[in-house]
Amino acid sequence: MAEKTGIVAFTGALLAWPVDVRLTILFLGAFLLLCVSAPFFPGFSFFLPIISKGRRDRAAVALTFDDGPDPVSTPLLLDLLDRHQAKATFFVTGKRARRHPHLVAEILARGHTIGNHTYSHDIFVMFKSHQTLVREIETAQQVFRGLGIVPLAFRPPVGITNPRLTRALAETGLYIVNFSRRAGDRGNRRVRHLADRILRRLRWGDIIMLHDVQPKDETLLSCWRDQIEAVLAGVDQRGIAILPLARLIERPVMSTAAAK
Numbered sequence: 528m529a530e531k532t533g534i535v536a537f538t539g540a541l542l543a544w545p546v547d548v549r550l551t552i553l554f555l556g557a558f559l560l561l562c563v564s565a566p567f568f569p570g571f572s573f574f575l576p577i578i579s580k581g582r583r584d585r586a587a588v589a590l591t592f593d594d595g596p597d598p599v600s601t602p603l604l605l606d607l608l609d610r611h612q613a614k615a616t617f618f619v620t621g622k623r624a625r626r627h628p629h630l631v632a633e634i635l636a637r638g639h640t641i642g643n644h645t646y647s648h649d650i651f652v653m654f655k656s657h658q659t660l661v662r663e664i665e666t667a668q669q670v671f672r673g674l675g676i677v678p679l680a681f682r683p684p685v686g687i688t689n690p691r692l693t694r695a696l697a698e699t700g701l702y703i704v705n706f707s708r709r710a711g712d713r714g715n716r717r718v719r720h721l722a723d724r725i726l727r728r729l730r731w732g733d734i735i736m737l738h739d740v741q742p743k744d745e746t747l748l749s750c751w752r753d754q755i756e757a758v759l760a761g762v763d764q765r766g767i768a769i770l771p772l773a774r775l776i777e778r779p780v781m782s783t784a785a786a787k
């Protein structure tokens with residue numbers, strides 16, 4: 528999409544030149560603005576195809592939990608999901624998966640799927656070199672392969688993308704899944720009214736992004752748990768099904784590693 532927009536912008540700029548040079552500047556300026564801002568819109572496929580929602584014509588959404596696994600929040604979450612018979616996708620980091628392999632095993636045993644969320648969750652990784660980007664993705668994949676799975680879906684830290692990611696993903700065999708609904712919970716630092724923020728503008732086809740980390744403030748743990756429960760109950764009350772991500776986007780998000 529960036530290439531086509533670029534061609535339009537430059538053709539427009541050239542054609543406008545004899546008319547008014549200010550128009551030329553306008554065309555180029557608009558293109559530049561798009562290039563600079565696109566990485567910060569999680570669902571904007573400007574530089575590369577990004578899946579951020581499912582079909583809008585079905586009463587269904589998918590749940591995703593980022594940044595885990597976490598010894599405190601993951602077990603709580605798994606019990607809540609079981610109680611609501613909901614299957615989610617956990618975008619975990621390689622570093623945390625390596626530290627808590629039993630939690631990854633438990634997530635899988637309960638029928639959920641795992642996505643790649645880089646190895647170390649460096650939020651500036653998109654501004655670093657191609658090699659660093661590939662290493663962040665591939666090191667995490669190695670950890671996951673060691674646990675018997677091959678994630679196919681990749682979610683960049685804080686949903687930020689960049690043009691170089693296309694090549695990095697082609698080399699590592701993954702595709703991007705971002706989200707269309709988030710709570711603005713800042714990694715569970717802001718958990719009060721989280722359910723309200725998700726449910727208020729929930730739409731069919733939404734990919735919901737929440738966090739699987741314990742709140743920094745311990746006293747908020749039960750509040751967070753109640754809020755997640757309220758999200759699950761609220762979706763249900765609206766007559767919306769929670770589908771596994773793979774079914775919502777009609778594409779596999781994970782495969783099992785071939786036996787060595």
Ligand SMILES: [Zn+2]
Nearest residue numbers: 593594684685
């Ligand atoms: Zn994250």
